[in-house]
Every structure is written in C-alpha cells, then in structure tokens.
Amino acid sequence: MIDAHLKKLRLRDDISAEEERAIRDMISEVRDIPADRVVIRRGQELRESLLLIDGWVGRTKDLRDGGRQISELQFAGDFTDMHAFTLKRLDHNIATITPSRFGVAQHDKVRATLERFPHLARVYWTMTNIDAAIHREWTVSLGRRSALARMAHLFCEILERLKVVGLTQGNEYDFPLTQQELGECLGLTSVHVNRTLQQLRKRRMITVEERRVAILDLPGLQSLADFNPDYLYLENKPR
Amino acid sequence: MIDAHLKKLRLRDDISAEEERAIRDMISEVRDIPADRVVIRRGQELRESLLLIDGWVGRTKDLRDGGRQISELQFAGDFTDMHAFTLKRLDHNIATITPSRFGVAQHDKVRATLERFPHLARVYWTMTNIDAAIHREWTVSLGRRSALARMAHLFCEILERLKVVGLTQGNEYDFPLTQQELGECLGLTSVHVNRTLQQLRKRRMITVEERRVAILDLPGLQSLADFNPDYLYLENKPR
DNA sequence: CGCGGTGTTGAGACCTGTCAAGACGTGTGG
DNA sequence: CCACACGTCTTGACAGGTCTCAACACCGCG
Numbered sequence: 001m002i003d004a005h006l007k008k009l010r011l012r013d014d015i016s017a018e019e020e021r022a023i024r025d026m027i028s029e030v031r032d033i034p035a036d037r038v039v040i041r042r043g044q045e046l047r048e049s050l051l052l053i054d055g056w057v058g059r060t061k062d063l064r065d066g067g068r069q070i071s072e073l074q075f076a077g078d079f080t081d082m083h084a085f086t087l088k089r090l091d092h093n094i095a096t097i098t099p100s101r102f103g104v105a106q107h108d109k110v111r112a113t114l115e116r117f118p119h120l121a122r123v124y125w126t127m128t129n130i131d132a133a134i135h136r137e138w139t140v141s142l143g144r145r146s147a148l149a150r151m152a153h154l155f156c157e158i159l160e161r162l163k164v165v166g167l168t169q170g171n172e173y174d175f176p177l178t179q180q181e182l183g184e185c186l187g188l189t190s191v192h193v194n195r196t197l198q199q200l201r202k203r204r205m206i207t208v209e210e211r212r213v214a215i216l217d218l219p220g221l222q223s224l225a226d227f228n229p230d231y232l233y234l235e236n237k238p239r
Numbered sequence: 240m241i242d243a244h245l246k247k248l249r250l251r252d253d254i255s256a257e258e259e260r261a262i263r264d265m266i267s268e269v270r271d272i273p274a275d276r277v278v279i280r281r282g283q284e285l286r287e288s289l290l291l292i293d294g295w296v297g298r299t300k301d302l303r304d305g306g307r308q309i310s311e312l313q314f315a316g317d318f319t320d321m322h323a324f325t326l327k328r329l330d331h332n333i334a335t336i337t338p339s340r341f342g343v344a345q346h347d348k349v350r351a352t353l354e355r356f357p358h359l360a361r362v363y364w365t366m367t368n369i370d371a372a373i374h375r376e377w378t379v380s381l382g383r384r385s386a387l388a389r390m391a392h393l394f395c396e397i398l399e400r401l402k403v404v405g406l407t408q409g410n411e412y413d414f415p416l417t418q419q420e421l422g423e424c425l426g427l428t429s430v431h432v433n434r435t436l437q438q439l440r441k442r443r444m445i446t447v448e449e450r451r452v453a454i455l456d457l458p459g460l461q462s463l464a465d466f467n468p469d470y471l472y473l474e475n476k477p478r
Numbered sequence: 479c480g481c482g483g484t485g486t487t488g489a490g491a492c493c494t495g496t497c498a499a500g501a502c503g504t505g506t507g508g
Numbered sequence: 509c510c511a512c513a514c515g516t517c518t519t520g521a522c523a524g525g526t527c528t529c530a531a532c533a534c535c536g537c538g
C-alpha cells in the first residue's frame with residue numbers, strides 16, 4: 001500500500017528492512033477523500049501528516065480575486081504535508097484533484113520514529129528539500145519561461161516523477177487535470193492553456209485526450225522546455 | 240557574530256544555552272566573498288554549509304538564453320544552503336549580491352550535532368521548510384499577481400524578514416539590489432521594474448533612493464500586495 | 479431533457495517586453 | 509586633472525504575448 005512511497009525513498013537512499021517496518025508502523029489509518037476537496041486548510045493546527053497512497057493532489061493558495069494558484073502537484077508515494085510535522089500548520093491548502101486515498105501518520109508517532117532512526121529524519125528532510133527544489137523550478141518557469149515552454153516543462157516533470165513510482169507506460173501517463181487546473185499550475189488562464197496545448201499538439205510533441213498524456217517527441221519537448229532533471233535529485237546517495 | 244542567526248531561530252522556537260553552544264561550535268571558519276560572485280555552483284558536491292553572517296545573497300538559476308531567475312533572497316542569519324546537508328549538491332547557484340561574510344559548517348560536524356540534539360535537527364528542518372514556504376509565495380506572486388502587486392509583496396516580505404534580525408529602522412531598510420536584480424526576482428525586465436517602481440513612488444507608498452527603501456504607507460502596500468505574513472511562520476512553537 | 483462543467487474559438491484590450499538612446503555617477507588610466 | 513569606459517537609471521515608440529469577454533459545442537449526469 002505504501003510501496004510507491006518506499007520506491008520514492010529508495011530511489012534517493014537505502015532504507016533498511018527495520019526502517020521499512022518503522023515507516024509502515026507510522027501509518028495508523030487510511031482515509032479516502034473525493035475529488036476537489038480541501039483536505040488540509042491553510043492555518044489549521046495539525047497533529048498528523050498525510051501520505052498520498054493513490055490519486056492526484058495539489059498545494060493551492062486562494063487569492064483575493066477568487067483565483068487560485070497551485071504551487072505543486074503530488075502523486076502516489078508523496079507525503080503531502082510532512083513539513084507540517086515541524087511547521088505545525090501550513091501556509092497553503094492541500095486539495096484533491098482526483099478521488100484520493102491517504103495514509104495518516106500521527107506526529108507523536110513520527111517524532112518517536114525519527115528520534116529512533118535519525119537516518120530516517122534525514123531522509124524525510126531530504127524529501128521536503130526536494131519539494132523546495134520543485135518550487136524553485138516552478139519559480140523559474142513562471143518567472144522566465146514562455147507559456148509554451150512552461151507547459152512543456154511541467155509535462156516533463158510529471159513524466160519523471162510518475163516514472164519513479166511506476167505510474168507511466170512508456171512516455172504516457174494518466175493526466176486528470178482540467179485545462180482550468182493546468183492553468184492554475186502554470187499561471188495561465190484556461191483559454192490560453194487551450195491554445196498552448198494546441199501548439200504542442202500541432203508540433204507533434206504530445207497528445208492529450210481522454211485524461212491521458214502521450215509524449216510523442218520527448219527530446220523535442222525537453223529541449224523546448226529547457227528541462228534538466230537535476231532538480232528532482234533522482235539518485236541514490238547516503239543522506 | 241551569529242547573533243542574527245540565533246534571533247531567527249529563537250523567533251520560531253526556544254534554543255537552550257547548551258544548544259546555542261553546539262550551534263556556535265558548528266561554525267569552524269569565516270569566509271568573506273566580494274559582491275556578484277557565485278559562491279556555490281549548481282551541481283557541485285558539498286561537504287559544508289554556509290551561514291550568512293553579513294550581506295545579501297540570492298539563490299539563482301541561469302537560463303539558456305542568458306537570463307537569470309532569483310528564487311529567494313537571503314540576509315544575515317540565514318543558512319544559505321543547509322539543505323545541501325541532505326541533498327549533497329544544489330539545483331541552483333548561491334550568488335552574492337553585496338560583499339558578504341559567511342560562517343562555514345562542515346557537514347560531519349552538523350551531522351554529529353543534530354544527532355546529539357534531535358530538537359535542533361527539527362529546528363533546522365523547520366528553517367528549510369520556511370524557505371519552501373517562501374518559494375511557494377513567490378510562485379503565487381509570479382503566477383497570479385501583477386507586476387505592481389508582485390513588487391509590493393516583495394518589499395513587504397523583505398521588511399518582515401529583516402525585522403526579525405534587527406536590520407530595519409522603522410519601516411526603512413538598506414536595499415542593495417539594482418533594478419536589473421530586482422527584475423530577476425520578480426520575473427520582469429529592468430525597464431518594466433523601473434516603470435513599476437515609479438508607480439509605487441507616484442502612489443506615495445515607498446521611496447527607493449541611495450540603495451535604501453522607505454515604506455511610506457505600509458498598510459496600503461500590504462493591501463496592494465495582498466500580503467499575509469503567515470507564510471513566514473513568525474511565531475515561537477515547540478518544534 | 480436540461481444543466482453544469484469542460485473544451486474551443488474569435489475579437490479586441492492591455493500588460494509587459496524589446497529595442498534604442500541618452501543622462502548620470504563612478505572609477506580608472508593617462 | 510581630464511578623458512573615457514562602464515554600469516545603472518530613465519524615457520520613448522512599438523511589438524507581441526497573454527488576458528478578457530463572449531459565444532458555442534460537447535458530454536456526462538441527474
């Protein structure tokens with residue numbers, strides 16, 4: 001059930017059998033949430049963190065004018081709010097995009113586990129640092145890349161991240177976002193998302209249909225996006 | 240010398256005298272770097288982290304077309320690359336904006352200290368999580384706010400962060416960025432930065448002169464920016 | 479069968495970028 | 509001490525990318 005999570009961790013560092021047991025023991029409960037729900041609300045005091053077992057989830061912030069910005073997408077295997085273990089409340093919402101299943105880890109239990117296994121503390125610290133790295137790359141996208149390159153970049157990122165947890169088939173993956181939501185990731189209106197998608201299709205780089213993305217020309221897409229996967233830290237090192 | 244750093248930590252959690260000694264012991268050396276230098280280069284293997292003692296520094300990423308995006312600013316008291324302790328290399332550069340002084344912490348020493356004081360591990364984890372929160376807020380700025388609101392927001396953020404370490408005088412602070420560099424933070428060209436600054440001046444919200452910012456109408460600026468300091472976690476809680 | 483959400487298209491407006499030129503201050507070398 | 513180069517700030521004219529508003533097609537679902 002948390003296999004995707006272990007895959008994600010083990011891509012970055014070795015996890016012993018004992019540590020694996022400790023991780024499994026942290027999850028006390030499973031919770032299913034429908035699509036389009038705010039699971040964690042900004043500011044709320046938190047005593048538990050949620051491990052995403054299945055579904056797509058986003059970190060979102062609402063704006064005064066009714067708009068919304070998604071600052072990161074999350075997939076199976078991601079601890080959506082491990083940072084709440086230290087922050088105690090979040091500065092953003094956690095909102096489901098699809099129906100999702102979460103494992104619940106009580107902070108008391110997390111704390112005991114991480115004090116017993118300082119190495120695991122470093123591993124989870126690494127994971128939140130990778131989240132920050134993803135944020136930085138989005139900052140670059142939003143600040144400096146054109147709508148077209150920005151969108152190409154996002155499709156490249158999602159491919160790499162889903163690969164880690166075995167959710168790709170070749171260069172294809174399920175893609176449940178509406179054009180509206182895609183725009184909320186990219187800082188674009190849904191109208192412009194629509195036109196930009198058409199450009200990617202016309203260039204025969206991707207197809208998007210039936211909630212599924214197929215990347216036809218990955219090198220071309222990566223080059224268009226100026227995509228360099230270094231920021232995802234897809235490498236096993238002792239942490 | 241690391242007083243600003245301790246102020247920053249103690250704003251978020253209590254640090255015992257023993258922990259303070261351990262922190263001081265982590266710093267083995269002081270290093271002075273001139274302005275406009277890349278201190279840490281993307282990808283470089285790191286065995287130490289740098290605590291900024293004095294000066295202004297930015298996390299930067301270079302683009303194919305010669306452009307540059309700054310994804311975060313850092314001031315005295317900030318550990319510029321504590322995340323390298325777990326990541327082992329960075330996905331971005333650390334570049335000085337002004338001449339800067341750093342304290343050096345060897346990772347071996349950091350590791351021993353944090354294993355001895357698990358509470359300090361959580362405190363530093365908290366700090367990197369706050370960096371991530373700042374990244375998210377910049378994502379919102381770049382994705383959804385106008386040039387004017389984005390700039391107003393940055394001036395509000397800098398005021399709050401400098402206040403923590405005692406580098407403000409009322410609502411004024413030294414501000415060493417060129418308009419070019421300010422544009423690299425905000426995803427704007429220097430030409431547009433110039434025009435946007437003029438708007439802020441015309442509205443009598445700020446003055447910027449002689450490398451110094453004075454905020455004349457803080458409530459107005461915050462409202463224009465839709466600024467909410469929650470994301471800076473300016474509160475003392477046990478971590 | 480009607481309704482709401484989603485995707486698509488068009489026309490026009492507006493924000494921001496591009497290119498270019500000049501003013502100003504500062505540091506450097508002759 | 510002057511001449512000059514250089515970086516920074518400023519301004520203007522224009523281009524272009526993205527947004528806004530609007531309308532319509534399509535589809536799943538109650």
